[in-house]
Amino acid sequence: MALQDKELLEALASTKILTSMITPAVLISAAGTLIFSTSNRLGRIFDRVNSLKSELEAVLAGKLSHAEERLAVIRTQVEIQHVRAGLMQKALSALYTATAFFIAASLAIAFNVAYGSFATSWIPTALALAGGLFLFAASALLLYESRYNLTFINRHIRFIKYLEDRHEEERGKHT
Template sequence: MPVAVPSTYETLSAMITPALFMTATGSLIISTSNRMSRIVDRIRQLNQEADDLGRGAKQVDFVEERLEHISVQLDRMIERSDTIRLALTVLYSALAMYVGTSLTLALDALAGGWFLVVPTTLAILGVGLMLAACVLLIREARIALRNNRLEILFYQKLRNLRAAKPAASSTEESPPAG
């Protein structure tokens, strides 16, 4: 049975269809790249703060607690940056699948419809990769929110330590009863 060869218009229309996925993936790439930049900025800020504290360049209380908190924050930043890096890799891979889908649709049209399975497979892989990237981005967002909670709890701890400090020093100054 002869295979029907699609018209040029149908071929171009089919090649444009993956562009919707490319646009969505591109938007996620831009947003994920921005998130990565913020992580890099935060890592640099934490490193600078730790360096200042370590050299005594900052006159603050509870230096050891602050250095420990920064260490924990940096560990979480590593986890976030690894997750974002993986998400970006997956998103770029998805974009490549969609470009491949568009290209193989054109090649399939030129070949007379002999390998339609290739663009279909590439499109399915692209959608699967996009789903995986979304899962990674959800994971990274959850890590970021846990970091925020940790930050809030740390500063609540500092306030409590400061509140307890005058009470402890006033009991040390009072003469013993006797």
């Protein structure tokens, strides 16, 4: 066995590779958790849009009171859900990109430990930093979306209060 082959086998058998790859693995796990959570949130948006569709159908069929007001609220709520879905899609894209960069960083660490040199040691760091930037961008999008969702919730609460007030007014007229 040549000296170079022996050094390569020792480098590959070393725990140094595995320990170096742990940090990107933790970041991959964090991004995966955010992907799972964000996918669930996107699913809830889809459910809400379906519920708005059912409500719209009921209004158009004349099954619900205050049709004009309901139509206006539904129109606004659908637009809000459209914006939220776009934000979620962008966040998911950023999270998947971050995950890809973290995986690439992990692989680059392994290759650099086994075959690289000091001159190539910056590559895994650059890949991990790129992944971190995409993770940051996804987090910022998710933060904005959660604030935007508060707009949806507040408008829904205001409409419920409006319907309650109208009901009280109508009940007062009949007594």
